[in-house]
Amino acid sequence: MRWIHYSAPGAAPAYGLLEGDRIRAQRGTPFGAHEASGAVHRLEDVRVEVPFIPRTFYAAGLNYVQHILAGAARRGETPNIPARAEIGYRAVNALVADGEPVVIPADATQIEYEGELAVVIGRRGHQLSEADALSCVLGYTIGNDVSERIWQKSDRTFWRAKNADTFKPMGPWIETDFDLDAAATTVRVNGTVTTQFRTGGMLFGIARFISVMSRYITLHPGDVIWMGTDGKSPALKAGDVVEVEISGIGCLRNPFVAESS
Amino acid sequence: MRWIHYSAPGAAPAYGLLEGDRIRAQRGTPFGAHEASGAVHRLEDVRVEVPFIPRTFYAAGLNYVQHILAGAARRGETPNIPARAEIGYRAVNALVADGEPVVIPADATQIEYEGELAVVIGRRGHQLSEADALSCVLGYTIGNDVSERIWQKSDRTFWRAKNADTFKPMGPWIETDFDLDAAATTVRVNGTVTTQFRTGGMLFGIARFISVMSRYITLHPGDVIWMGTDGKSPALKAGDVVEVEISGIGCLRNPFVAESS
Numbered sequence: 001m002r003w004i005h006y007s008a009p010g011a012a013p014a015y016g017l018l019e020g021d022r023i024r025a026q027r028g029t030p031f032g033a034h035e036a037s038g039a040v041h042r043l044e045d046v047r048v049e050v051p052f053i054p055r056t057f058y059a060a061g062l063n064y065v066q067h068i069l070a071g072a073a074r075r076g077e078t079p080n081i082p083a084r085a086e087i088g089y090r091a092v093n094a095l096v097a098d099g100e101p102v103v104i105p106a107d108a109t110q111i112e113y114e115g116e117l118a119v120v121i122g123r124r125g126h127q128l129s130e131a132d133a134l135s136c137v138l139g140y141t142i143g144n145d146v147s148e149r150i151w152q153k154s155d156r157t158f159w160r161a162k163n164a165d166t167f168k169p170m171g172p173w174i175e176t177d178f179d180l181d182a183a184a185t186t187v188r189v190n191g192t193v194t195t196q197f198r199t200g201g202m203l204f205g206i207a208r209f210i211s212v213m214s215r216y217i218t219l220h221p222g223d224v225i226w227m228g229t230d231g232k233s234p235a236l237k238a239g240d241v242v243e244v245e246i247s248g249i250g251c252l253r254n255p256f257v258a259e260s261s
Numbered sequence: 262m263r264w265i266h267y268s269a270p271g272a273a274p275a276y277g278l279l280e281g282d283r284i285r286a287q288r289g290t291p292f293g294a295h296e297a298s299g300a301v302h303r304l305e306d307v308r309v310e311v312p313f314i315p316r317t318f319y320a321a322g323l324n325y326v327q328h329i330l331a332g333a334a335r336r337g338e339t340p341n342i343p344a345r346a347e348i349g350y351r352a353v354n355a356l357v358a359d360g361e362p363v364v365i366p367a368d369a370t371q372i373e374y375e376g377e378l379a380v381v382i383g384r385r386g387h388q389l390s391e392a393d394a395l396s397c398v399l400g401y402t403i404g405n406d407v408s409e410r411i412w413q414k415s416d417r418t419f420w421r422a423k424n425a426d427t428f429k430p431m432g433p434w435i436e437t438d439f440d441l442d443a444a445a446t447t448v449r450v451n452g453t454v455t456t457q458f459r460t461g462g463m464l465f466g467i468a469r470f471i472s473v474m475s476r477y478i479t480l481h482p483g484d485v486i487w488m489g490t491d492g493k494s495p496a497l498k499a500g501d502v503v504e505v506e507i508s509g510i511g512c513l514r515n516p517f518v519a520e521s522s
């Protein structure tokens with residue numbers, strides 16, 4: 001089942017179920033009671049919205065080996081592969097929807113993508129075993145953890161390196177039926193494949209992260225966990241279009257543009 | 262003006278204006294249109310709620326000199342006083358209201374308080390000069406940035422050291438008329454003053470932080486910025502009651518309890 005958050009022309013944002021290119025409009029949300037309103041739209045006629053505004057926006061950070069090795073090589077450091085599943089955070093201000101532009105700040109110099117699986121929490125979860133951990137998951141979407149590498153190295157926090165406005169595309173929708181073992185993440189820049197990896201090839205899997213987190217943290221409906229990325233990105237520039245595709249979910253496509261002065 | 266978020270017996274949470282010990286109930290929120298409903302409650306008859314769930318939960322972290330010196334001494338490190346206003350983050354899952362217990366995890370060993378001024382954003386703010394920065398501020402409340410110091414040192418992120426459930430008391434209400442220059446922050450443990458400092462004695466003030474942040478980040482109604490703390494805390498234990506008072510705002514009071522096994 002695919003939950004899409006969209007705006008039909010002249011209407012407020014609403015949720016619908018996407019079947020092929022048809023949206024069956026719903027009253028309510030994926031996180032609570034809902035029912036068909038009877039309205040039907042064509043996907044091409046609506047604007048796709050951010051699937052939801054997370055209550056808490058979690059991010060695994062370093063969770064695939066090749067990405068960790070590439071980052072260490074770029075910084076001239078010894079790779080430091082995490083021994084434990086330790087979650088981090090991203091910020092809501094930075095979210096944009098599928099199709100919306102990522103704005104490169106005028107003083108940014110090294111912009112890269114990170115294509116990520118995003119886990120959408122649908123039910124309250126606290127002190128879950130690994131065996132039970134996925135019981136709180138509603139579905140999956142796609143994130144692009146856009147990063148400015150110079151600021152990532154120079155700043156004390158990730159506030160502008162990873163959380164500048166528009167640096168967190170998420171979407172295009174939430175897929176509830178997803179086979180992680182069969183999934184590949186493919187990133188294309190201007191139509192050319194630049195990164196591809198097995199989505200499930202994580203250091204610490206989804207169940208492990210949720211189990212570890214929920215020892216101290218209650219997960220709530222509308223929380224999201226971005227699971228990290230593998231490989232490396234070319235340096236991006238204004239005019240590029242980045243597509244992050246995860247097989248079985250869909251494709252998140254965003255143009256990169258220069259900040260207007 | 263004092264905005265309080267509260268639950269009257271048997272009723273859903275609502276906003277009101279607090280005058281002395283009387284609450285004049287409002288329809289709407291402090292962040293949008295509102296009008297008096299006509300109902301009046303006594304403060305002692307309601308449950309105080311978290312003033313609002315932040316959209317993005319910002320935290321200045323290191324922003325007062327004595328706190329930075331004390332932390333470095335505790336860790337046996339050279340003090341590293343920030344040269345720039347770089348914002349960090351805390352997590353919504355950890356929020357509790359005035360009066361609610363802070364639960365000390367069974368495996369926590371060194372729990373401390375941090376009494377902080379919290380700046381409540383009421384209007385959209387983007388690329389604000391320092392002179393204009395406070396135009397986006399609705400008011401002020403109080404936060405206690407409860408921290409587990411062993412985890413803060415051992416972990417890659419602050420996920421459990423600062424963001425375990427209940428580690429972020431915020432309240433008791435939002436004060437819109439506040440004189441920062443005249444304000445003192447006083448922390449008491451079991452009624453005895455343990456920390457006191459000039460609230461305005463920050464390395465980087467509120468206007469500076471907002472101006473720097475808003476270069477890259479749009480602030481939104483319902484965002485909050487915790488401004489950091491000064492001094493140091495004794496080690497806390499189950500049974501302690503911590504009060505963070507900021508003159509001109511009020512007093513945030515929370516009991517600390519042991520996690521039930």
